[in-house]
Amino acid sequence: MSDSAPATPITQDVHTIPRKLPEGDGRANLIGMTRDRMREALVEAGVPEKQLKMRLNQLWQWVYHWGVRDFDAMTNLSKDFRATLAERFVIELPEVVSKQISADGTRKYLVRIAGGHEVETVYIPESDRGTLCISSQVGCTLTCSFCHTGTQKLVRNLTAGEVVGQIMLARDDLGEWPVPGAPKREDRLLSNIVLMGMGEPLYNFEAVRDAMKIAMDGEGIALSRRRITLSTSGVVPEIARAAEEIGCLLAVSFHATTDEVRDKLVPINKRWNIETLLNELREYPRLSNSERITFEYVMLKGVNDTDADARRLVKLISGIPAKINLIPFNEWPGSPYERSDWDRIESFADIVHKAGYASPIRTPRGEDIMAACGQLKSATERARKSRREIEAEAGLNG
Ligand code: SAH
Numbered sequence: 001m002s003d004s005a006p007a008t009p010i011t012q013d014v015h016t017i018p019r020k021l022p023e024g025d026g027r028a029n030l031i032g033m034t035r036d037r038m039r040e041a042l043v044e045a046g047v048p049e050k051q052l053k054m055r056l057n058q059l060w061q062w063v064y065h066w067g068v069r070d071f072d073a074m075t076n077l078s079k080d081f082r083a084t085l086a087e088r089f090v091i092e093l094p095e096v097v098s099k100q101i102s103a104d105g106t107r108k109y110l111v112r113i114a115g116g117h118e119v120e121t122v123y124i125p126e127s128d129r130g131t132l133c134i135s136s137q138v139g140c141t142l143t144c145s146f147c148h149t150g151t152q153k154l155v156r157n158l159t160a161g162e163v164v165g166q167i168m169l170a171r172d173d174l175g176e177w178p179v180p181g182a183p184k185r186e187d188r189l190l191s192n193i194v195l196m197g198m199g200e201p202l203y204n205f206e207a208v209r210d211a212m213k214i215a216m217d218g219e220g221i222a223l224s225r226r227r228i229t230l231s232t233s234g235v236v237p238e239i240a241r242a243a244e245e246i247g248c249l250l251a252v253s254f255h256a257t258t259d260e261v262r263d264k265l266v267p268i269n270k271r272w273n274i275e276t277l278l279n280e281l282r283e284y285p286r287l288s289n290s291e292r293i294t295f296e297y298v299m300l301k302g303v304n305d306t307d308a309d310a311r312r313l314v315k316l317i318s319g320i321p322a323k324i325n326l327i328p329f330n331e332w333p334g335s336p337y338e339r340s341d342w343d344r345i346e347s348f349a350d351i352v353h354k355a356g357y358a359s360p361i362r363t364p365r366g367e368d369i370m371a372a373c374g375q376l377k378s379a380t381e382r383a384r385k386s387r388r389e390i391e392a393e394a395g396l397n398g
């Protein structure tokens with residue numbers, strides 16, 4: 001828990017690097033291309049077959065290892081080839097519109113993507129790691145009743161470039177690209193990724209998969225698949241595919257121990273209920289050669305937080321290598337639930353722990369800047385909503 005009163009958050013506009021979005025000039029953005037796609041692009045640009053492998057590696061490393069945005073800085077490529085690349089391609093990230101820094105060091109970026117839409121990306125520094133929480137969609141098709149994003153309709157899926165671009169813009173902000181000649185840093189500021197921002201990642205499967213493949217590539221950003229966690233509300237038909245094609249760690253928004261309650265909290269449960277979901281999850285660690293599954297469980301006062309719930313939970317998941325992440329509910333303006341009391345959360349955690357499962361209670365981070373999980377919503381949507389609220393209060397609409 002962050003008990004201390006939050007200091008005034010720092011908000012600043014970020015205009016360090018000009019980042020015009022490549023709308024309209026016809027050049028393709030290299031950011032977001034997988035190795036296969038970049039190879040094809042180089043073939044189209046006339047690179048002869050026998051140079052292809054070398055050129056691809058060079059370009060890949062400039063873009064994803066060194067974080068270079070200017071073809072002229074790619075000094076091991078000939079001037080002519082650099083000019084050819086610049087004619088055909090751009091290297092552009094989504095634009096950071098504003099950055100807020102919480103009293104606890106959490107950073108929230110408001111990120112504008114093509115079409116003028118906005119998503120949020122959150123960086124959470126901890127003593128042993130730095131986690132970036134990234135978004136996969138603008139809004140969400142699902143309508144989990146405790147989630148702020150769920151009150152915003154799906155606007156569109158992010159592209160692979162916009163997903164991996166969030167990692168790259170955070171590395172820009174943290175100043176974390178390697179410097180040629182400097183000793184390699186072992187401690188990474190951005191060491192972990194969680195797909196726990198806006199949207200349901202398994203409803204944007206291909207883009208998320210391609211972006212994570214890029215992030216995992218050893219000659220680029222080089223994050224281990226064990227440091228990437230994808231959180232799903234329970235899109236059962238895509239879970240095995242995620243194991244096979246992405247292979248990262250999996251977290252599941254479980255949140256209830258009966259179908260009756262889960263139907264209300266996570267409405268996708270009406271399509272794939274608890275039993276169907278658990279049957280599918282039993283396969284995941286085997287298919288992905290992966291470690292434990294994280295069961296996320298939001299603590300809602302009087303809704304899902306009894307000792308009986310805790311006992312049912314451990315019974316339900318028995319046999320699945322699991323850890324249970326208890327998330328104190330993060331309130332947002334107009335949210336219909338309250339956070340469970342602290343002693344209730346601890347009592348629940350205790351039962352789960354005694355049954356042999358790790359049961360960490362997630363510390364809410366960045367609450368003073370509305371950056372805690374489940375609070376993300378695009379600022380424009382929020383502004384629109386509050387205008388509506390203001391109008392309602394003034395009796396203007398009815
Ligand atoms: N769509 C995916 C990932 C994004 S949400 C999913 O649902 O899993 C990331 C986590 O935050 C999920 O476990 C989600 O249920 C949880 N969450 C959403 N709103 C919350 C809130 N207001 N307080 C606490 N956790 C919340």
Ligand code: SF4
Pocket residue numbers: 140141142143144147148149150151197198199200233253
């Ligand atoms: Fe969408 Fe996840 Fe929020 Fe549910 S919890 S509405 S799936 S973002």
